[in-house]
Amino acid sequence: GNSVTQMEGPVTLSEEAFLTINCTYTATGYPSLFWYVQYPGEGLQLLLKATKADDKGSNKGFEATYRKETTSFHLEKGSVQVSDSAVYFCALYPSGYSTLTFGKGTMLLVSP
């Protein structure tokens, strides 16, 4: 079946540090991959996405590259801010008539 594995958190960083949150997946075929972010007390927001191998999604300084050879979609940011503190979810969408499968989420805490 389809599954997403994320690194467990919390990830604790100081402001301006480099961020990596690992995400690997298992799926048949060629899924689309997503990162969602959930700020405290809010719903999930789409952060970035990639629909085919080698695509790079980017938004708000965050990037992730769809690596089919390693079945990975790691989230990176060069310099985190306190306002980036949130829970980050990796997700995959296998095909047209299916549903999104989420990882368990990784909490990021950024201190000044």
Place this chain on the structure above:
Amino acid sequence: DADVTQTPRNRITKTGKRIMLECSQTKGHDRMYWYRQDPGLGLRLIYYSFDVKDINKGEISDGYSVSRQAQAKFSLSLESAIPNQTALYFCATSDSSPGSVNYGYTFGSGTRLTVV
């Protein structure tokens, strides 16, 4: 107005009571979903609907039912609430076209349900 609106935002109910959570969307999407979020477990799919006449069970549908009243409305019911249904519930809609700029899910702000 929000693209996906959930009501109520917070609800406390007693064990055994029936409760309905409502979701409406202005995205014009055919597909709608109900998820449950619990700490350490991520989001789990309860029910989903790909159009008004289509209802499907997700991975944790026991104890829940849904109604798709219109393209824009999708309600989740707990017929007899129990304490382990205490959770944060999210409704979502999706654009399923990979070529669309809006491809992906849009979530509501959630309903925090407490069953005592």
